[in-house]
Amino acid sequence: EEGELAGAIQTFTDRTESANKTKALESAYGELRRLQGRLLQRTRQQALGQLAGGAAHALNNFLNVLRLRITLLQREYKPEHLDALDKTVQQIGELVARLQEFNVQRTEERPVDVKVDQTVRESLELARGELEQREHPVYVELDLHDPGAVRADAAFFRELVVNLLLAARDRMEEGGHLKVTTREESPSWLTLRIQDQGPSYASEELSHLFDPLRRDPGAPQLSLYLAVARAQVQRWGGELTAENVSSGSGAAFVVRLPRVRAQSPREPTPPPESVTRPPVSAPRRFQQTRRVLVVDDDLDNARMMAEVLGEEGYEVQVAHDPTVALGMWDRRRYDAALLDAVMPEMSGWELARELREKSPQALLAIVTGMDVRGQNRANLALVDAVFRKPIDVGALDDFLAQTDGGEDEEDTSSDEEAPASPGPDSQH
Known part of the structure; x- marks a missing residue:
């Protein structure tokens, strides 16, 4: 009997110790997930904050020089003041180019076929601790429909989803639920939607949400991060937007990406020289x-x-909205269009697609402050x-002054103009 009692005690002791160890491991795993999610977000945001601070300091110095030069120019016109202004603008352009080069080096990607639903689940595991272990926890409801895969860098895509989850969480100070939905939008496109229960965006706030220079006292680096995230998605040929929920309060981040077509084996990526401009029925000739x-x-x-173009002799009209631009294009014949790349309702690339279908012979150019290296070749x-x-x-004047849409177009690039078909290792 004493042996049986000793055995029972030892068994109870072993099970208690095992249960304690299991509980400790679960707690450590939960803490690890929480720290992973926090590190993934904060490391990027701190780096962005430092980068933004250094860039802002340099830009403020340049702007101060510009303001002083303009003051002198207003008092007395001298050609050297204009030369100094032009030099300062060039210096600002060089600073921006260095920042964009830093972005290229930081985002060396290894694109693979990434399953979206699997990445969402992995990202949720990384972020769950940061979402749920708070005074007012945020829980995530998954509504995944297996839309397939996208061509992207797996680590960057996972980081993107984690940070969008945490950005959505920050809009719900009292906690609540996030809903993550994936769907096949069409045979060529899929969407990832992260919807929160926070307050709806004001229209002005929504239009400037991705402005990297926007000042937000509550989250000063959020817009800078969202601008970088949007550029990342655009490198993959997609678009990142934000929208208010149509019924009730809440808003959503929406990632739209081209689907990887189901095929075996995978079609090789065409070399850059095979990318051609849309065919035209005849050479472009203008008045x-x-x-x-x-x-x-x-x-x-x-x-x-x-x-500026009016002074050069062109008849110019302006549209501040892509929808308005499409209406103007339908009502009147235009020979050329200069399109901003990043606009709230529709990107310049999407607008170019619409205009190209309407007018195959028109000259179309993107005008952007972004780095277009690595931009989707179809765009x-x-x-x-x-x-x-x-x-x-x-x-720009040389480009618009073309009278023939033939091979001469290839000679219009300059130091300020990116070629229409960059190499495969370029970066947007």
Whole structure:
């Protein structure tokens, strides 16, 4: 009997110790997940904050020089003041180019076919601790419909989902539920939607949510991160947007990406020289006065572009909204369009696709402050040129002054203009 009692005691002791160890392991695993999610978000945000701070300091110095030079120019016109202004603008452009080069180096990708639903589940496991282990926890409801795979860098895609989950969480101070939905939008596209129960965005806030220079005292680095995230998604040929829920309060981040077509074996990526512009039925030939449509949601940029081109002899009209631009294009014949790449309702690439279908012979150019290296090749094939801001007016005039849509178009690129078909290792 004493042996049986000793055995029972030992068994109870072993089970108690095993249960305690299991509980400790579960607690450690939960803490590890929480720390992983926090590290994934904070490491990027801290790096962005430091980058933004350094860039802001340098830009403020340049802007101070510009303001002082303009003050002197207002008091007394001297050619050297204009030369100094032009030099400062060039220095600002060089700073932006260095920042974009840093972005290229930081985002060396290894694109593979990434299963979206699997990545969502992995991301949720990483973020669950940060979501649920709070005074007001946030729980996630999954509504996954197996939309397939996308061509992306697996680690960056997982990081993107984690950070969008945590950004949505931060909108719900009292806790609540997030709903993550994946769907096949069409045979070519899928969507990932992360919907929160926070307050709806004001229209002005929604339009500037992805503005990297927006000042938000509550989350000063959020818009900068969202701008970087949008650029990341655009590198994969997709789009990241935010929208209010149509019924009731709440908002959602929506990631739209091209689906990987089911095929075996995978079709090889065509070399860059095989990317061609859309065929035209005849060479482009225009009158001496060219009708140009400028589409840019930034009012000052659009007005200045129209004024400069007007001085060059072009007949220019301006649209601050892609939908308005499409209506204007339908009502009147334009010979060329200059399209801002990033606009709230529709990107310049999407607008270019619409305009190309309507007018195959029109000259189309993207005008952007973004780095277009690595941009989706299908998008680049839609346009005849890409111009970087600050724009080289001489190169733009040479582009618009073309009278023949033949091989001469290949010679319109300059230091300020990215070619329409960059190499495979380029980065947007």
